[in-house]
Amino acid sequence: IAAARDQAASAASLEDLQACLAAFDGCNLKLTAKKLVFADGNPQARLMFVGEAPGRDEDLHGKPFVGRSGQLLDRMLEAIGLDRSSAYIANVVPWRPPGNRTPTPQETEICKPFIVRQIELVNPDVLVFLGAASAKTLLGVQDGIRKMRGRWMSYPGKGKEIAAIATYHPAYLLRSPLEKRLSWRDFLSIQDKLTGGSAT
Numbered sequence: 001i002a003a004a005r006d007q008a009a010s011a012a013s014l015e016d017l018q019a020c021l022a023a024f025d026g027c028n029l030k031l032t033a034k035k036l037v038f039a040d041g042n043p044q045a046r047l048m049f050v051g052e053a054p055g056r057d058e059d060l061h062g063k064p065f066v067g068r069s070g071q072l073l074d075r076m077l078e079a080i081g082l083d084r085s086s087a088y089i090a091n092v093v094p095w096r097p098p099g100n101r102t103p104t105p106q107e108t109e110i111c112k113p114f115i116v117r118q119i120e121l122v123n124p125d126v127l128v129f130l131g132a133a134s135a136k137t138l139l140g141v142q143d144g145i146r147k148m149r150g151r152w153m154s155y156p157g158k159g160k161e162i163a164a165i166a167t168y169h170p171a172y173l174l175r176s177p178l179e180k181r182l183s184w185r186d187f188l189s190i191q192d193k194l195t196g197g198s199a200t
C-alpha cells in the first residue's frame with residue numbers, strides 16, 4: 001500500500017497516472033483482467049463519476065461504463081442535458097474482478113491511492129459516487145446507499161472541498177427500475193449543483 005501511495009502521489013498528470021497503473025504490480029486483479037480500465041469522458045469536466053469496478057464489457061473495451069449499466073448512465077446524463085464530453089468517469093478499482101465478484105477490502109485499499117490521485121488531477125466541482133462502495137472507500141461513510149443517497153456531502157479535494165453525492169448504481173437500477181424515481185431526483189440535484197442553483 002505504501003508503494004501504491006508513493007507511485008500514485010508522484011504522478012504529475014492523468015497520462016502519468018495511467019502509465020503508473022499499467023506498470024503497477026501490487027494488485028492481483030491485474031493478473032486476471034484483460035485490460036486496464038482507467039477512465040472515460042472529459043478530464044476538464046466539472047462533473048466526475050466514480051463507480052466500483054469494471055465488468056465484462058468494460059474489461060473487453062478498456063473503458064468504464066460501456067455495458068448495460070453504462071448505457072443507462074448515458075441516458076441519465078442525457079436527461080439532464082449532459083453527455084460524456086461533459087463528465088469524467090472512473091472506478092475505484094481499475095481491473096475487473098474475476099466473475100464480477102465484489103473487490104475485496106485489500107484490493108480496494110491497494111487501488112485507493114490511484115483513484116484519490118485521479119480525483120486530485122481532474123479536480124472536479126461535483127463528485128458523484130455510483131453505489132455505496134465508492135462512497136465508503138473515498139469518504140469512509142458507513143451508511144447503506146438507501147440512507148446515503150441524495151444527500152450532499154463534502155469530499156476533501158486538493159485545496160478545496162468538492163461537493164459530493166452518492167446515488168444508486170445503474171446496475172442496481174437495471175434490477176430495481178422503480179428506484180429510478182429517486183435517481184432522477186439525485187440527477188436533478190446534480191444538475192442544479194452544476195448550474196449553481198439552490199433547490200434541493
Ligand code: URA
Nearest residue numbers: 051052053054064065
Ligand atoms: N460497474 C461499475 O461500477 N463500473 C463500470 O465501469 C461498469 C459497471
